[in-house]
Amino acid sequence: MMNHVLHLKSLLSGRTFRPDEIDYVDPEFGPDGIVDVVYDYDAIKRAISRESLRDNRDASIWRYKPLLPVRPDAPVPPLQIGWTPLYPAPRLGALLGLRQVWVKDDGRNPTASFKDRASAIAVVKAQERGAEIITTASTGNAAAALSGICASVGQANVIFVPEKAPPAKVAQLLAYGATVMLVRGTYDDAFELCLQASDAYGWYNRNTGFNPYMSEGKKTATLEICEQLGWQAPDRIFVSVGDGCIIGGLHKGLKDLMALGWIERMPKLMGVQAAGSNYLAEAWERGEDVLTKPPIDAQTVADSISAGLPRDRLKAMAAVKETGGAYVTVSDDEILTAIPALARGCGVFAEPAGATAYAGLVKAVEQGLVSADERIVVLNTGSGLKDVAGAMKGVERAGTQAYRVDADLEDLKRVMATI
Structure with a gap:
């Protein structure tokens, strides 16, 4: 049985390719020749509808299978990926003078990040091809997502991450049994080495901004948001951006x-x-022009969105321009401050990259980019447990501390008297 993909279209040349004609990119442009997946929407309409979804009990991304680049009969990983909660956040909204704010918590995915969505597609596509090994380069979350989903189906994988990746993320990789390469260099260095290795060894490559099917996994978040809001789309969606694949x-x-x-x-x-x-x-x-703009020296506490040369920059730029959105820049201090603010305002504990989206909403309100009656969704892309050191820096900025007491009521009374 076939999926509903018509063809793959090059963003640079406009050429179209059969899905079996190219592996990842437009060969004329090498690794930068990213392509888009084009669907037969008439066929999709015959296979799925808003009404059929209403009766669908599959609480995962696979509820949208006719809208994904996989065969209808394709076996999927057993982990429950997607259909993460969309929480109303009235107290956060009130603090900012906004009437309707929601927080989508993708820290609730199996490996605790948004990247499970794309990695699930990668595993299915790799197994379609009979790949023995899947590989990816990552600052941590995509790697953890890939290795965790691979572990769920017994799929071998090789991971390239910067050697300075947060220990919690490296621990996940090792716990899942991945073959881990700690690269002496940046994420961009790890990305290039991964490309070379996959070419040399014939591994299936999950890399963001290179494998076009990763965008298809990540798009499921907006399918969920709109369905969870009764198909009444929000006015704005705030999301942190590094490589650009999520926003694309x-x-x-x-x-x-x-x-x-x-x-x-x-x-x-x-x-x-x-x-x-x-x-x-x-x-x-x-x-x-992002095709000619040179890389920058990327440095931020939000490791998940640190990218000197965003690999999916064409789609990321189009996402903002074509929707009438905007890019907002926030400092590392604002990011760290947003971690406890988000946690206390709605109970969602985010890593620095996830809290960046909320920091961006705060900044957008300050800059007058958002009006009070707009319906706003903030997307948290990863759990705060991914980077406990970052969370501790955030709570220190908020002036919060733990108190040490003896196992004695009188000593507790002494401490309580000082609070």
């Missing part, structure tokens, strides 16, 4: 929904970048 994927999901007639308007996508890793925000503000 969100855009793809929204375009799918518009093409199917399931939503009536396109939400504005608000990309939030750390000041020390603001390649896309800088290009957007200056009107620069």
Whole structure:
């Protein structure tokens, strides 16, 4: 049985390819020749509808299988990926003078990050090809997602991460049994080495901004958001941006929904970048061409969104421009401050990259980019347990501390008297 993919379209040349004609990219442009997956929407309409979804009890990304680049009969990993909660956050909204704010918590995915969505697609596509080994380069979350989902189906994998990746993320990789390469260098160095290795050894490559099917996994978040809101699309979605694949994927999901007639308007996508890793925000503000703009030296506490040269920059720029959104830049201090603010305002514990989206909402309100009556979704892309050191820096900035007491009521009374 076939899926509903018509062809793959090059973003640079406009050429189209059969899915079996190329492995990943437009060969004319090498690794930069990213392609888009184009669907037969008429066929999709015959296979799935808003009404059929209402009766669907599959609480995972696979509820949208006809909208994904996999065969209808393709076996999928057993882990429950996606259909993460969308929480109303009235107290956060009130603090910012906003009437309707929701937080989508993708820290609730099996490996505690948004990246499970793409990695699930990668595993299915790799097994379609009979790949013996899957590989990826990552700052940590995509790697953990891939290795965890591979572990669930017994699939071998090789992971490339910068040697300075947070210990909690490296621990996940090792616990899942991945073959881990700690690269002496940056994420961009790890990415290049991964490309070379996959070519040399014939491994299936999951790399963001290279494998076009990763956007298709990531788009499922917007499918969920709109369904969870009763198909009344929000006005704006705030998301942190590093490599650009997530925001590009969100855009793809929204375009799918518009093409199917399931939503009536396109939400504005608000990309939030750390000041020390603001390649896309800088290009957007200056009107620069991301095909010719050179890499920057990326440095930020939000390791998950640290990218000197965003690999999915074409889709990421289009996501903001075509939806009438904007890029917002926040400092590392603002990111760390957002961790306890988000946790206390709605109970969602985010790692620095996840809290960046909320920091961006705060900044956008300050800059007058958001009006009080707009319906806002903030996307948390990873659990705070991914980077406990970052969380501790955040609570220190909030002036919160633990108190040491003896196992004695009188000593407790002494401490309570000082609080």
